[in-house]
Amino acid sequence: MKDSMRNIKIYLMTGVSYMLPFIVGGGMLIAFGTIFGKFGFTSIQEPMQTLGYGIFGFIPHIIGAYIAFGVADRPGIAPGFAGGYVAAEIGAGFLGGMLAGLIGAFVVRGLKRVPFHHYIATLKPMMFIPLVGIGVTAGLIALIGQPISLLQITLDGWLTGISGSNAILLGAILAGMLAFDLGGPINKIALTFVIGAYSQQIFAPNAAAFAGIMTPPISAAIASWLVPKKFTHMEKTNSLTTLFTGLLGITEGAIPYAASNPLRIIPAFVVGSSLGGALIMAFNIETQLFGGILAFPFTERWYLFILALAIGIAVSTILIMIFKKEVSEEVEEAELVEF
DSSP, rough: OHHHHHHHHHHHHHHHHHHHHHHHHHHHHHHHHHHHHHTTTTHHHHHHHHHHHHHTTTHHHHHHHHHHHHHHGGHHHHHHHHHHHHHHHHHHHHHHHHHHHHHHHHHHHHHHOOOOGGGGGGGGIIHHHHHHHHHHHHHHHHHHHHHHHHHHHHHHHHHOOOOOHHHHHHHHHHHHHHHHHHSHHHHHHHHHHHHHHHHOOOOOHHHHHHHHHHHHHHHHHHHHSSGGGGOOOOOTTTHHHHHHHHHHOOGGGGGHHHHSHHHHHHHHHHHHHHHHHHHHTTTTOOOOOOOOOGGGSSSSSSHHHHHHHHHHHHHHHHHHHHHHHHOOOOHHHHHHHHH
């Protein structure tokens, strides 16, 4: 049972990973379209945003196809895509797309086991699996997708109407999850939620995500400068690079610092990130952009955005300075020899 759940998580993360380039591309088109619109270039803004939102409309198809690919290889792509299409048509959104990917994949796995006479064996991968796989997957999603559609509608309505303490709590949770495993499964779950909100033109969760993405690497780098005795030679050497990755919205730069002492470093990341995310939602900040500091000039109330992030980063930095122990001479010498 545990292995099955772990495998499903891997399949879902595969779909999310393949989906990210579409999200980034579509999101940047929307964002830069907005920027052009602010300067009066509406003739450029409209086609860019139309294309960007069009790409977001394919999220259920894409995630369905690539989750199925992760489970059943190439034969799973068409059924997963078709199931995602049906999910989009009935309003089940990206949640329906994820379900479609899993259903399509396991349908294909079952079809692969159907015996064929060797004279017509070539028809199996070329005709039988795609045709039956698409039909069965699409039919199942049409039948069982309505509850998912209702869930998606409820989620969209909740996101649209979220305010006050609920918004603050959401910002804290999302940012904390993003900072917890720095690009791992929990990070991807939070990111999927942010993407789902973004696809519905709800941009506040995207702003809160900046705290979970930027805080860990920036705070780790700053802490290594303030208390250098608590960091190894390699960590101090890489600190400037880590800082720049954080400024550009790449959270993975903090992984070496977290890996060196996860029980002390990760809680510091999570607390500061959660505080920053909560403040961003409390300040009612939204952004359509990605890319760390590149988003600041084009975000309304950018000064509050920076303030919220700075407070979260400061808290994480202080906690790292408190929790992290000094590096022993033996560890430092061993690392210098390897270096």
